[in-house]
Amino acid sequence: MKTPTAPSPRLASRIDKLTGSVARDILSRTQDKEIISFAGGLPDASLWRDLKLPEVPPSAFQYGPSEGERSLREILARRSKGLGLPANADTTLITSGSQQGLDLAAKLILEPGTPIILEAPSYLAAIQVFKLFQADLHSLPLDSEGICPRALDRLLNETQAPVIYLNPTFQNPSGTSYSLERRKQIAAVLDKHATLLLEDDPYRDIAYDAPPPPPIASFLQTSPWIYLASVSKTLIPGLRLGSLTCSPELFSPLLKLKQAADLHSNRPAQFIATQMLADPAVNQARIDGLCQHYRQKRDLMQTLLAAHFSGLASWEVPSGGMFFWLRFTQRIDLAQALNDTLSRGVAFMPGAPFFADPEDVGTSMRLNFSLVSPERMEEGIRILAAVVRDLHQTAACAESAS
Ligand SMILES: Cc1ncc(COP(=O)(O)O)c(C=O)c1O
Known part of the structure:
Protein backbone atom coordinates (compact mmCIF):
# COMPACT_ATOMS: atom_id res chain seq x y z
CA MET A 1 0.00 0.00 0.00
CA ARG A 49 33.97 36.76 32.70
CA ASP A 50 33.71 38.90 35.84
CA LEU A 51 30.53 40.73 34.93
CA LYS A 52 27.99 40.91 37.76
CA LEU A 53 24.49 41.51 36.49
CA PRO A 54 22.04 43.48 38.64
CA GLU A 55 19.29 41.43 40.26
CA VAL A 56 16.02 41.80 38.38
CA PRO A 57 13.02 42.76 40.59
CA PRO A 58 9.69 40.90 40.16
CA SER A 59 8.12 44.17 38.94
CA ALA A 60 10.03 43.58 35.67
CA PHE A 61 8.35 40.21 35.16
CA GLN A 62 4.99 41.68 34.05
CA TYR A 63 4.05 42.72 30.48
CA GLY A 64 5.29 46.25 29.83
CA PRO A 65 4.95 49.23 27.48
CA SER A 66 5.46 48.60 23.75
CA GLU A 67 7.69 51.67 23.48
CA GLY A 68 10.05 50.20 26.07
CA GLU A 69 10.90 51.25 29.62
CA ARG A 70 10.86 55.01 30.03
CA SER A 71 14.16 55.13 31.93
CA LEU A 72 16.02 53.23 29.20
CA ARG A 73 14.41 55.31 26.46
CA GLU A 74 15.61 58.43 28.25
CA ILE A 75 19.19 57.15 28.52
CA LEU A 76 19.30 56.16 24.83
CA ALA A 77 17.60 59.37 23.67
CA ARG A 78 20.20 61.41 25.63
CA ARG A 79 22.94 59.53 23.78
CA SER A 80 21.31 60.23 20.39
CA LYS A 81 20.87 63.88 21.33
CA GLY A 82 24.54 64.05 22.28
CA LEU A 83 25.33 62.91 18.71
CA GLY A 84 23.41 65.88 17.30
CA LEU A 85 20.16 64.10 16.46
CA PRO A 86 16.92 65.92 17.25
CA ALA A 87 15.93 63.01 19.52
CA ASN A 88 13.93 62.65 22.70
CA ALA A 89 12.50 59.76 24.71
CA ASP A 90 9.07 60.19 23.05
CA THR A 91 10.50 59.36 19.62
CA THR A 92 12.79 56.56 20.86
CA LEU A 93 11.56 52.98 20.63
CA ILE A 94 13.28 50.06 22.37
CA THR A 95 13.65 47.17 19.92
CA SER A 96 14.70 43.53 20.16
CA GLY A 97 18.20 44.27 18.85
CA SER A 98 18.79 46.70 16.01
CA GLN A 99 17.91 43.81 13.70
CA GLN A 100 14.27 44.34 14.71
CA GLY A 101 14.67 48.02 13.81
CA LEU A 102 15.59 46.91 10.27
CA ASP A 103 12.56 44.64 10.13
CA LEU A 104 10.15 47.35 11.38
CA ALA A 105 11.61 49.97 9.03
CA ALA A 106 11.31 47.57 6.09
CA LYS A 107 7.66 46.85 6.96
CA LEU A 108 7.02 50.60 7.18
CA ILE A 109 8.54 51.53 3.83
CA LEU A 110 8.88 48.62 1.44
CA GLU A 111 6.33 47.13 -0.91
CA PRO A 112 7.16 44.63 -3.66
CA GLY A 113 9.25 46.57 -6.17
CA THR A 114 10.00 49.60 -3.96
CA PRO A 115 13.48 50.81 -4.91
CA ILE A 116 15.97 51.01 -2.05
CA ILE A 117 19.61 52.14 -2.27
CA LEU A 118 22.38 50.51 -0.27
CA GLU A 119 26.15 50.28 -0.12
CA ALA A 120 28.16 47.64 -1.97
CA PRO A 121 29.14 45.78 0.14
CA SER A 122 26.38 46.07 2.77
CA TYR A 123 25.28 44.32 5.98
CA LEU A 124 24.07 40.91 4.83
CA ALA A 125 21.17 40.55 7.28
CA ALA A 126 19.82 43.91 6.06
CA ILE A 127 19.98 42.63 2.47
CA GLN A 128 18.12 39.54 3.70
CA VAL A 129 15.31 41.68 5.18
CA PHE A 130 14.99 43.96 2.12
CA LYS A 131 14.84 40.94 -0.19
CA LEU A 132 12.17 39.34 2.01
CA PHE A 133 10.02 42.42 1.48
CA GLN A 134 10.66 42.09 -2.27
CA ALA A 135 12.30 45.50 -2.59
CA ASP A 136 14.19 46.50 -5.74
CA LEU A 137 17.79 46.75 -4.45
CA HIS A 138 20.25 49.24 -6.00
CA SER A 139 23.85 49.43 -4.81
CA LEU A 140 26.51 52.12 -4.81
CA PRO A 141 30.17 51.19 -4.36
CA LEU A 142 32.07 52.33 -1.30
CA ASP A 143 35.41 54.09 -1.47
CA SER A 144 37.52 54.86 1.60
CA GLU A 145 35.28 57.84 2.52
CA GLY A 146 31.88 56.30 1.82
CA ILE A 147 29.54 56.31 -1.19
CA CYS A 148 29.96 59.09 -3.77
CA PRO A 149 27.37 61.89 -3.30
CA ARG A 150 27.24 62.63 -7.06
CA ALA A 151 26.62 58.98 -7.90
CA LEU A 152 23.90 58.97 -5.23
CA ASP A 153 22.26 62.03 -6.77
CA ARG A 154 22.27 60.32 -10.19
CA LEU A 155 20.88 57.06 -8.82
CA LEU A 156 18.12 58.89 -6.97
CA ASN A 157 17.17 60.72 -10.17
CA GLU A 158 17.13 57.43 -12.01
CA THR A 159 15.31 55.20 -9.49
CA GLN A 160 13.26 57.71 -7.45
CA ALA A 161 14.08 55.45 -4.48
CA PRO A 162 12.16 56.66 -1.40
CA VAL A 163 14.72 55.17 1.01
CA ILE A 164 18.44 54.54 1.46
CA TYR A 165 20.07 52.18 3.97
CA LEU A 166 23.54 53.16 5.21
CA ASN A 167 25.91 51.87 7.89
CA PRO A 168 28.39 54.76 7.66
CA THR A 169 30.40 54.25 10.85
CA PHE A 170 32.88 51.35 10.96
CA GLN A 171 30.72 49.55 8.44
CA ASN A 172 29.97 45.85 8.53
CA PRO A 173 31.63 44.32 6.52
CA SER A 174 34.16 46.81 5.08
CA GLY A 175 35.12 48.74 8.23
CA THR A 176 34.70 51.99 6.24
CA SER A 177 33.89 55.12 8.21
CA TYR A 178 32.50 58.02 6.18
CA SER A 179 34.35 61.33 6.42
CA LEU A 180 32.60 64.36 7.90
CA GLU A 181 32.52 66.05 4.50
CA ARG A 182 30.88 63.04 2.83
CA ARG A 183 28.28 62.81 5.57
CA LYS A 184 27.28 66.44 5.02
CA GLN A 185 27.23 66.06 1.22
CA ILE A 186 25.12 62.91 1.40
CA ALA A 187 22.66 64.57 3.79
CA ALA A 188 22.31 67.48 1.33
CA VAL A 189 21.57 65.07 -1.56
CA LEU A 190 18.98 63.22 0.55
CA ASP A 191 17.32 66.52 1.50
CA LYS A 192 17.20 67.48 -2.20
CA HIS A 193 15.33 64.26 -3.06
CA ALA A 194 13.32 63.98 0.20
CA THR A 195 14.74 60.46 0.62
CA LEU A 196 14.23 58.66 3.91
CA LEU A 197 17.55 57.74 5.54
CA LEU A 198 17.70 54.44 7.43
CA GLU A 199 21.00 54.78 9.33
CA ASP A 200 22.33 51.72 11.16
CA ASP A 201 24.98 52.58 13.76
CA PRO A 202 25.83 49.66 16.09
CA TYR A 203 29.65 50.07 15.98
CA ARG A 204 29.99 53.81 16.71
CA ASP A 205 31.35 53.42 20.25
CA ILE A 206 34.05 50.95 19.20
CA ALA A 207 36.48 53.62 17.95
CA TYR A 208 40.24 53.01 18.03
CA ASP A 209 41.61 56.31 16.81
CA ALA A 210 39.57 59.54 16.86
CA PRO A 211 35.83 59.56 17.69
CA PRO A 212 33.82 59.20 14.44
CA PRO A 213 31.93 62.17 12.93
CA PRO A 214 28.24 62.59 13.89
CA PRO A 215 25.57 60.44 12.20
CA ILE A 216 24.46 61.49 8.70
CA ALA A 217 20.92 61.86 10.07
CA SER A 218 22.14 64.73 12.27
CA PHE A 219 22.92 66.79 9.12
CA LEU A 220 19.49 66.35 7.51
CA GLN A 221 17.36 69.49 7.31
CA THR A 222 14.09 68.16 5.93
CA SER A 223 14.31 64.49 4.95
CA PRO A 224 12.73 61.85 7.20
CA TRP A 225 15.11 59.52 9.05
CA ILE A 226 15.33 56.43 11.22
CA TYR A 227 18.45 55.93 13.33
CA LEU A 228 19.23 52.47 14.76
CA ALA A 229 21.54 51.79 17.70
CA SER A 230 22.28 48.67 19.71
CA VAL A 231 23.74 47.50 23.00
CA SER A 232 24.89 44.23 21.37
CA LYS A 233 28.43 45.21 20.48
CA THR A 234 29.32 47.15 23.61
CA LEU A 235 27.27 45.51 26.39
CA ILE A 236 25.84 42.00 25.86
CA PRO A 237 24.29 40.79 22.58
CA GLY A 238 22.24 38.16 24.43
CA LEU A 239 20.14 40.95 25.97
CA ARG A 240 18.74 41.47 22.44
CA LEU A 241 18.23 45.20 22.90
CA GLY A 242 18.52 48.03 20.45
CA SER A 243 16.86 51.38 19.91
CA LEU A 244 15.20 53.19 17.08
CA THR A 245 15.00 56.99 17.02
CA CYS A 246 13.17 58.70 14.18
CA SER A 247 11.51 61.76 12.74
CA PRO A 248 8.37 62.40 14.85
CA GLU A 249 5.89 61.55 12.04
CA LEU A 250 7.32 58.01 11.75
CA PHE A 251 7.11 57.08 15.41
CA SER A 252 3.41 56.19 15.65
CA PRO A 253 3.33 53.70 12.71
CA LEU A 254 6.62 52.16 13.88
CA LEU A 255 5.20 51.70 17.38
CA LYS A 256 2.14 49.93 15.93
CA LEU A 257 4.43 47.68 13.89
CA LYS A 258 6.38 46.88 17.06
CA GLN A 259 3.12 45.98 18.86
CA ALA A 260 2.12 43.71 15.98
CA ALA A 261 5.52 42.04 16.00
CA ASP A 262 6.11 41.26 19.68
CA LEU A 263 4.09 43.59 21.99
CA HIS A 264 7.30 44.81 23.65
CA SER A 265 10.96 43.96 24.23
CA ASN A 266 12.27 41.79 27.05
CA ARG A 267 11.70 43.66 30.35
CA PRO A 268 14.29 41.91 32.55
CA ALA A 269 16.87 42.68 29.83
CA GLN A 270 15.76 46.32 29.76
CA PHE A 271 16.10 46.50 33.55
CA ILE A 272 19.65 45.12 33.37
CA ALA A 273 20.65 47.46 30.53
CA THR A 274 19.19 50.49 32.35
CA GLN A 275 21.19 49.72 35.50
CA MET A 276 24.37 49.15 33.51
CA LEU A 277 24.05 52.29 31.38
CA ALA A 278 22.69 54.60 34.10
CA ASP A 279 25.98 56.18 35.16
CA PRO A 280 27.58 57.81 32.07
CA ALA A 281 31.06 57.91 33.66
CA VAL A 282 30.99 54.22 34.62
C1 LIG B 1 25.36 46.62 10.71
C2 LIG B 1 24.58 45.81 11.68
N1 LIG B 1 23.30 46.12 11.91
C3 LIG B 1 22.55 45.43 12.77
C4 LIG B 1 23.07 44.34 13.45
C5 LIG B 1 22.17 43.58 14.38
O1 LIG B 1 22.59 43.76 15.70
P1 LIG B 1 21.67 43.47 16.95
O2 LIG B 1 20.35 43.00 16.47
O3 LIG B 1 22.40 42.47 17.74
O4 LIG B 1 21.55 44.78 17.66
C6 LIG B 1 24.39 43.95 13.24
C7 LIG B 1 24.95 42.77 13.91
O5 LIG B 1 25.98 42.24 13.58
C8 LIG B 1 25.18 44.71 12.33
O6 LIG B 1 26.44 44.40 12.07
Missing part, protein backbone atom coordinates in the same frame (compact mmCIF):
# COMPACT_ATOMS: atom_id res chain seq x y z
CA LYS A 2 1.26 3.48 -0.90
CA THR A 3 1.87 5.79 2.07
CA PRO A 4 0.03 9.06 1.48
CA THR A 5 2.37 12.07 1.17
CA ALA A 6 1.36 15.17 3.08
CA PRO A 7 0.35 18.03 0.75
CA SER A 8 2.85 20.96 0.78
CA PRO A 9 1.45 23.86 2.73
CA ARG A 10 0.72 26.95 0.64
CA LEU A 11 3.13 29.64 1.84
CA ALA A 12 3.31 33.35 1.14
CA SER A 13 5.13 34.13 -2.11
CA ARG A 14 7.64 36.28 -0.21
CA ILE A 15 9.03 33.10 1.39
CA ASP A 16 10.66 32.30 -1.97
CA LYS A 17 12.75 35.44 -1.44
CA LEU A 18 13.84 34.38 2.02
CA THR A 19 17.53 33.56 1.92
CA GLY A 20 19.15 31.75 4.82
CA SER A 21 21.92 33.58 6.60
CA VAL A 22 25.30 32.45 5.27
CA ALA A 23 26.95 33.66 8.44
CA ARG A 24 24.62 31.52 10.57
CA ASP A 25 25.27 28.50 8.31
CA ILE A 26 29.00 28.90 8.73
CA LEU A 27 28.59 29.57 12.44
CA SER A 28 26.54 26.39 12.79
CA ARG A 29 29.54 24.55 11.36
CA THR A 30 31.72 26.29 13.96
CA GLN A 31 29.91 25.28 17.14
CA ASP A 32 32.86 22.94 17.57
CA LYS A 33 35.06 24.67 20.14
CA GLU A 34 38.23 23.79 18.26
CA ILE A 35 37.31 26.00 15.32
CA ILE A 36 39.08 29.37 15.13
CA SER A 37 36.24 31.55 13.90
CA PHE A 38 36.83 34.84 12.10
CA ALA A 39 33.38 34.38 10.52
CA GLY A 40 30.82 36.06 12.80
CA GLY A 41 30.61 39.52 14.33
CA LEU A 42 30.75 38.25 17.90
CA PRO A 43 32.08 40.20 20.89
CA ASP A 44 34.83 38.65 23.00
CA ALA A 45 33.11 36.59 25.72
CA SER A 46 36.15 36.97 27.99
CA LEU A 47 34.97 40.55 28.60
CA TRP A 48 32.02 39.17 30.55
CA ASN A 283 29.67 53.31 31.18
CA GLN A 284 32.34 55.37 29.42
CA ALA A 285 35.07 53.71 31.48
CA ARG A 286 33.72 50.30 30.48
CA ILE A 287 33.64 51.28 26.78
CA ASP A 288 37.18 52.70 27.01
CA GLY A 289 38.37 49.36 28.41
CA LEU A 290 36.56 47.47 25.66
CA CYS A 291 38.09 49.68 22.94
CA GLN A 292 41.54 49.21 24.44
CA HIS A 293 41.04 45.43 24.41
CA TYR A 294 39.80 45.34 20.79
CA ARG A 295 42.44 47.83 19.62
CA GLN A 296 45.14 45.36 20.66
CA LYS A 297 43.38 42.62 18.70
CA ARG A 298 43.01 44.86 15.65
CA ASP A 299 46.70 45.73 15.80
CA LEU A 300 47.66 42.08 16.15
CA MET A 301 45.52 41.09 13.17
CA GLN A 302 47.08 43.90 11.11
CA THR A 303 50.57 42.64 12.00
CA LEU A 304 49.62 39.07 11.08
CA LEU A 305 47.94 40.09 7.83
CA ALA A 306 50.98 42.16 6.83
CA ALA A 307 53.18 39.13 7.52
CA HIS A 308 51.04 36.53 5.74
CA PHE A 309 48.78 38.21 3.16
CA SER A 310 51.07 40.75 1.45
CA GLY A 311 50.83 40.23 -2.29
CA LEU A 312 47.70 38.09 -1.91
CA ALA A 313 45.21 40.78 -0.89
CA SER A 314 44.80 44.47 -0.16
CA TRP A 315 42.98 45.97 2.83
CA GLU A 316 42.67 49.06 4.99
CA VAL A 317 43.22 49.10 8.73
CA PRO A 318 39.76 49.77 10.24
CA SER A 319 39.62 52.74 12.62
CA GLY A 320 36.78 51.10 14.55
CA GLY A 321 34.37 48.19 14.63
CA MET A 322 35.20 44.51 14.41
CA PHE A 323 36.24 43.64 10.84
CA PHE A 324 39.01 43.60 8.28
CA TRP A 325 37.87 43.43 4.65
CA LEU A 326 40.34 41.79 2.29
CA ARG A 327 40.21 42.16 -1.51
CA PHE A 328 42.17 39.48 -3.32
CA THR A 329 44.54 40.38 -6.09
CA GLN A 330 43.37 37.35 -8.05
CA ARG A 331 39.94 35.73 -8.44
CA ILE A 332 39.92 32.56 -6.31
CA ASP A 333 37.26 30.02 -5.44
CA LEU A 334 36.20 31.12 -1.96
CA ALA A 335 33.72 28.25 -1.50
CA GLN A 336 36.66 25.92 -1.97
CA ALA A 337 38.78 28.10 0.35
CA LEU A 338 36.10 27.89 3.04
CA ASN A 339 35.88 24.10 2.76
CA ASP A 340 39.66 23.85 3.01
CA THR A 341 40.00 26.20 5.98
CA LEU A 342 37.06 24.61 7.84
CA SER A 343 38.68 21.20 7.44
CA ARG A 344 41.76 22.73 9.04
CA GLY A 345 39.74 24.30 11.88
CA VAL A 346 39.39 27.91 10.67
CA ALA A 347 36.27 29.83 9.57
CA PHE A 348 35.93 33.13 7.66
CA MET A 349 33.13 34.93 5.80
CA PRO A 350 33.38 35.00 1.99
CA GLY A 351 32.53 38.46 0.60
CA ALA A 352 29.79 37.52 -1.89
CA PRO A 353 26.75 37.50 0.47
CA PHE A 354 27.47 41.14 1.35
CA PHE A 355 26.57 42.23 -2.17
CA ALA A 356 22.95 42.70 -3.24
CA ASP A 357 23.92 42.63 -6.91
CA PRO A 358 25.91 39.58 -8.14
CA GLU A 359 27.55 41.85 -10.77
CA ASP A 360 29.37 43.75 -7.99
CA VAL A 361 30.89 40.67 -6.37
CA GLY A 362 34.67 40.60 -6.62
CA THR A 363 36.81 38.27 -4.55
CA SER A 364 36.83 39.43 -0.98
CA MET A 365 36.71 38.11 2.55
CA ARG A 366 35.56 39.52 5.89
CA LEU A 367 37.63 38.72 8.95
CA ASN A 368 36.35 39.39 12.44
CA PHE A 369 39.03 40.16 15.01
CA SER A 370 36.97 40.69 18.19
CA LEU A 371 36.21 37.06 19.07
CA VAL A 372 39.37 35.00 18.64
CA SER A 373 41.98 35.07 21.41
CA PRO A 374 45.39 36.57 20.51
CA GLU A 375 46.99 33.17 21.04
CA ARG A 376 44.79 31.49 18.42
CA MET A 377 44.67 34.42 15.99
CA GLU A 378 48.20 33.79 14.76
CA GLU A 379 47.53 30.12 14.02
CA GLY A 380 44.24 30.96 12.28
CA ILE A 381 45.73 33.63 10.00
CA ARG A 382 48.64 31.35 9.11
CA ILE A 383 46.22 28.56 8.04
CA LEU A 384 44.01 30.99 6.11
CA ALA A 385 46.96 32.44 4.24
CA ALA A 386 48.31 28.98 3.37
CA VAL A 387 44.94 27.94 1.86
CA VAL A 388 44.56 31.22 -0.04
CA ARG A 389 48.15 31.02 -1.34
CA ASP A 390 47.50 27.49 -2.68
CA LEU A 391 44.34 28.62 -4.45
CA HIS A 392 46.14 31.69 -5.85
CA GLN A 393 48.77 29.44 -7.33
CA THR A 394 46.14 27.13 -8.81
CA ALA A 395 44.33 30.15 -10.31
CA ALA A 396 47.61 31.56 -11.70
CA CYS A 397 48.48 28.18 -13.29
CA ALA A 398 45.02 27.89 -14.86
CA GLU A 399 45.37 31.45 -16.25
CA SER A 400 48.79 30.85 -17.78
CA ALA A 401 47.62 27.52 -19.29
CA SER A 402 44.62 29.13 -21.00
